[in-house]
Amino acid sequence: MxxxxxxxLAAICLMLGPAGAKSVAACREGEVFIPAGSYQPFFKSGSNSREVRVDPICLSASPVTNEKYQNFVRRHAEWRKSRIKALFAEDTYLADWHDDLTPPPQQLTRPATSVSWFAAGAYCEAQGGRLPTVAEWEHFGGNDGGARAGPGSGPFVFAMGRKAAELAHTPLEFAGVWEWTSNFNSAAGASLFCGDGFRAVDSSNYAAFLRYSFRSSLRANYALKNLGFRCARGAADERSxxxxxxxxxxxxxxxxxxxxxxxxxxxxxxxxxxxxxxxxxxxxxxxxxxxxxxxxxxxxxxxxxxxxxxxxxxxxxxxxxxxxxxxxxxxxxxxxxxxxxxxxxxxxxxxxxxxxxxxxxxxxxxxxxxxxxxxxxxxxxxxxxxxxxxxxxxxxxxxxxxxxxxxxx
Known part of the structure; x- marks a missing residue:
């Protein structure tokens, strides 16, 4: 045939692995390799408060911009603001855009916000990726290692759970917006305000409290001005x-x-x-x-x-x-x-x-x-x-x- x-060739490469191959596939331009690791969930699962393992991923270095999202809706007309179904986004979807294809010129390089979970997921899928999970996001963005948001820190630094000085030394860009996760509606934070706070592993971690409480308030069709997204891909093992x-x-x-x-x-x-x-x-x-x-x-x-x-x-x-x-x-x-x-x-x-x-x-x-x-x-x-x-x-x-x-x- x-x-x-x-x-x-595929069989040989997968069975034997190329000489000198790295343990993970290379990330694309504009992505950052996030190695495997673990994070401490904010909530205990029953009596279990063990850390959760996170596999390596390739992660977009910055949130998706209006310019990139503009290119997406040009190719996928069903996600334009005049055509998107009400089930998939509320009326505030792309609220700042002048029309279906025109974001404000001065906002082209800014994060695309007022984008629903459905639309964000569709964008990532079209790029061959997906939205990061809560576990992945907490691992790369919120696992503060003792770095709490202190006096003088803005609300976004609270949300990140990292000191601004620490973020400056990473290849990841955080542009002052919240970000969608694929499983934002996990049951872990659903009862945050219903007397279930005793399950918190560290009740002093206010940054984590803010992140989990914000996620628990979301619905998939929400399109909020301060909510953007970025994409992730599994960093496949050479033998996968x-x-x-x-x-x-x-x-x-x-x-x-x-x-x-x-x-x-x-x-x-x-x-x-x-x-x-x-x-x-x-x-x-x-x-x-x-x-x-x-x-x-x-x-x-x-x-x-x-x-x-x-x-x-x-x-x-x-x-x-x-x-x-x-x-x-x-x-x-x-x-x-x-x-x-x-x-x-x-x-x-x-x-x-x-x-x-x-x-x-x-x-x-x-x-x-x-x-x-x-x-x-x-x-x-x-x-x-x-x-x-x-x-x-x-x-x-x-x-x-x-x-x-x-x-x-």
Whole structure:
């Protein structure tokens, strides 16, 4: 096939890693690499006040400007102020702009504000990124290491939780606006003003109090004059399959990159819905594993079924198969991609397949476990109820999660 050389190169690079490679992929121009670390959440989770690990990311060095957002709405008309749906933004959306495409000339290099969470997320997705999480934001922007906002500090320095002098020595720019996070509506701060303040790890950290209380007051359609955003991307490990640039479509019709699945352990199976051989047994074996996972492990584990027959396995066929097999749509994702992208992924995984005259496929029974970063941590051929292979798969999933929790902080 035309794509075979590229597949072979991708497989070699991912399996062996280039000589002298760094542990993370390079960030783009205008981004800052934020190394892995941890932060102390403002709230305890039950009796647990442990620090939370944050993976490395590539982060926009500064908030998105009006000029950049102007370029975005030129290409994506549905996010212009005259066209955006009321569900996605209140009336104050881009309030300072003269019209759909014209921010005030003197504000072109200033942060784009009065932008809703929906619109900010759409912008980041169009750039191949996403909004940073609360954990990531607290790690890079609010983890003050004892630096409290003191007398004479403005409200924005309170919000940052960093001294202005310290911020001056970092490559990150904070432009005096609050910033959206992807999970601003986390339950952690929802009860801040409802007598739940006793859960604060450090009640003297007023800067953190301000950040969490502000987030808890937001709704996704809010468009506030002092609220902007910046984008983040996961800094993929050199061995991560999430480096692949292929595009896939879910059974629900949503188009995505594999990197979308970062953060959870993925149990991946290449299959096809009309398979009359091993596929049904493999899927049922994985369903058995899913049922047997301890609850805390199950919450961090997802199952990914990718068809090798995109010609026959349309979106409708994937949905039908999901229903027939009674697969929970939250924990099981069914994907289809182009024939070339399937071939590339199969090459990386070491999965062999070939279509025969009957229209069926001869293929291996390879099951792959990916860790939260998309690295291959376990592979096995087949799964049956009586062979112990299910127990081996569960052990591999638990090991992947344990290794993630024990990684250096």
């Amino acid at each position: 035309k794509a075979a050389p590229a597949c072979m 399959i999430y480096q692949l640039g292929s595009s896939w479509v879910e059974a629900d019709g949503r188009r995505l990159k594999l990197q979308k699945f970062a953060g959870d352990v993925q149990v991946l199976l290449l299959m096809f819905t009309t398979c009359t051989g091993t596929c049904p047994g493999l899927v049922k074996g994985l369903q058995m594993v899913s049922r047997d996972l301890p609850e805390d492990i199950a919450q961090r584990t997802r199952f990914l079924l990718i068809t090798v027959d995109p010609e026959q396995d349309t979106i409708a066929a994937l949905r039908r198969y999901r229903g027939e097999m009674k697969l929970d749509r939250q924990r099981w994702k069914l994907l289809r991609g182009s024939a070339d992208d399937v071939r590339e992924l199969a090459a990386v995984l070491g999965f062999n397949y070939e279509q025969i005259n009957s229209g069926q496929f001869m293929h291996s029974s390879l099951i792959t476990v990916l860790d939260a970063r998309g690295q291959i941590v376990h592979q096995q051929n087949g799964i049956t109820a009586n062979s112990g292979s299910g127990e081996g798969l569960i052990a591999a999933i638990q090991k992947a999660l344990s290794a993630e929790a024990a990684a250096p902080r």
